[in-house]
Amino acid sequence: MSAKVTRRRFLRAAGLLGAGAGLAACAPRVVEKAVEVEKEVTQVVEKQVTKVVPGTTIQFWTMNYGDPAQWLDMFKKHATEFQEKTGIGVDVQMINWAQGMNTWLLVARGGAHPDCADMYWLHSFASIGGKEYGPLPITEYQQEYWPDLKERFFEGSLKDVYWQGEFYGIPWRGDIRPMIYRVDFLEEAGFSKPPETWEELREYAKALTVRDSHGNVLRWGFLPGGANPCQNFMPWVWQAGGEFMTADGKTATIDTPAMAEALEFLYQLQNVDKVIPPEWLEPSFAPMDYFAADKAAIVFQVPDDWAKNLERDYPELDGKWAYEVPVKNKTRACYSGAGYWGCLRGTTRVEEAVQWIHYLSQDSIMTELSQYLGRVSPNKNVMSNPYWQEKEWRKKIVACLEHAHTSQHPSPAWSRIIVHQPGAPIYDMVYEVMNNNVPIPDAIAKCQKRVQEEMDKGAS
Template identity: 25%
Template sequence: MHFKKILGLAAVAASAILLASCGNNSSKSSSKANDTLTFWYGGDADTAVKPIANEFTKKTGVKVKIQSIPWSQYNDKLLTAAASKTGPDVLVVGTTQMPNFVGSKTLMDITDTVKSDSSIAPDKFFTGSENTTKFNGKYYGLPWYVETRVLYYRKDLLKSVGYNQAPKTWDELYDAATKLSKRGKNMYGFNVDGAEPTFGFMFARQNGATLLKNDKPQFNKKAMVDSLEYLNKFTKNGASPKQDTKLSIGQSFGGNGPVPMFISGPWMMSSIKNDAGLKDSQWGVAELPKGKVSNMSSTGGGDLAVFNYTKNKKNAIKFVKFMSKKENQLKYYKNSDSMPTLKAAWQDESLSDSRIQVFRKQLNNSEPMPLIKQWDQIGQNYLKAWEQIALNNADVQKTMDTFNTQTEELINK
């Protein structure tokens, strides 16, 4: 603040000086507040995020205060922050949580930013990831890291039953699993995952199912019922365990491989390398076997978003864009094994491993689960329905009729 006129009266001059002094203190205080961002991160940020945030501070002078929050507490903490309108400036949001946080007005609409900056244009990211940030034509985040599911398999054991490569179709998967299960007691061929909410829905999509149509569930339609009948064949004939074996990855996939094929995400790579005691030549990953229509997988991961009630919007957006840059997504991958969502980043040498590139190929055929706020509860209800089918031999059609009605009621609440 400055003055162009000299005031004649001393009292007025003194008053003006006092006001100017107050104004400068306020400006400094405001400036100091704007030089610090708060970033909420699900998990431990020390290794994964802090080094990148420190680079942002060096470049911009804006400090980043990172708060690591366990994922188990993240949802409740954010909803509380939204209700009180006090929270972080920037946050990471799991892709399945996006509908809840958009609906609760926790996240800022950044559509103008996305449309005005070609470096973060939607087509730069995998379609499945980009879809998790867009609601009713508006953008509420930038894709940051991505994961999808592929088939893990024991090359040596599959070869012993006549398969020199991973099964490429549903028929081959069932045939190979059945043959592998004949090796002896407590030996299986494939794990039908009864603890993963997306598992049955993923197979249903491969069979041509539309999970929701105009927000109406389609879980009792033929395409989904047939896909669950297919999966149930594995448990009925002993090609898959009926429930969790409680074995470690070293016990189930290593050694003589009681469960030599399963579907999971990239986090299992390091577990197998560290705990299974296998040679590289003994195991591999492959794109999912194709069903009647596709080999569609499920897209997960995390997005970066700006808290709707931040008082530091300019720097918050600057930080989100910085973290989304190719070089920083690659740094984050090297620090955390969380795969980048920018397609261009996958040309980097650090992602050249043939197993990692399988995930890259699968991402071309991968979509998130339906982006509605009730989806997490729907997934948990599905697991209970599948348990009735796998353990109690419940009729698939009747079970899915009940599940479909239950879902309708949940959506219409």
């Protein structure tokens, strides 16, 4: 590998010399031309370098998004183009989200792995894999391939690709969560605009909940979130001014007034006002089904691709729903997350894998992926594309970026603290308060202890 790099650097230097000669001949627009020439030379050099190892094929795994067949086709098309340019083949495989967790756990413990992949939860998997398995830092390549990383990508998204000072890959998928509401239901109830604050939200939820003569709810005024229960719960705490742990990832901060306020507010909505379904913490609860079936009027924060899915699957609802920046308490914190492309320990083709990730991280490809999914991109150039201003819901998504709060937390144990299953500390705390009437201070104290224990176990 070092020989290849040396050769590349040599050729690049030669290319730059050639560019210099070109500069001497073309006095006007000297700088711009120089940059163009440098790019062309680099491309030629890359082609020459990869010809050294003809027939190299790397394996790339992507999670599935949107229509799985279309998604795979899109990547295969780019893989073909990449091979034409570099001579490096890419074998693209898809992983279903249902198997994602188990797959990455196995990879992080030495199971079969690709050369590079679309991944998530870097902090946990890097910690599990240690220096043997799992995500591979590619810090040495960052300056060479992405010298403008900080200029091109949102700062928040870069937090998801750094672990213990090492660079692991390129954030490509954003996940920002706006509030969604039914325009028609709000109008029916006499509201001309969506709620702005928690208190307004409570009023709206009461007014929008419709019951039959037996008191059975026909339509819920409000759903606490559009994803899994624990992801839904996080923004409530952030909006109340709380956090789950300190910035160094060493101390749990569950036992705070903000946590109590968030739990109390949700408790009131569920058990006093009875305007949110008691099922919202159960795995079979499907918020989008409720919303699309006219059984919910407002959903607190939903994954940004709901809009695209509603347009595709429920065209009869066109014009009946709208996105809005979430309601405010102390802040408007919006849930945000990111997926990244990175390499895996054990690959012998790091250079080729990095080139593929570099290729995918072009603005044009990231734009294509972002628009296909209707999801924000961590790439600033993608988000400045006119596409994101063409529709009202897209503008709202962009507006939500101002309030983004990363869902990643700086403790490797975070993934098992926040997992949305019984037995996880946060899930149990919320469930016990909401459904078992455990006093909020008791539930918080117990959770604080459990989270701290988990963080201590996961501490590096």
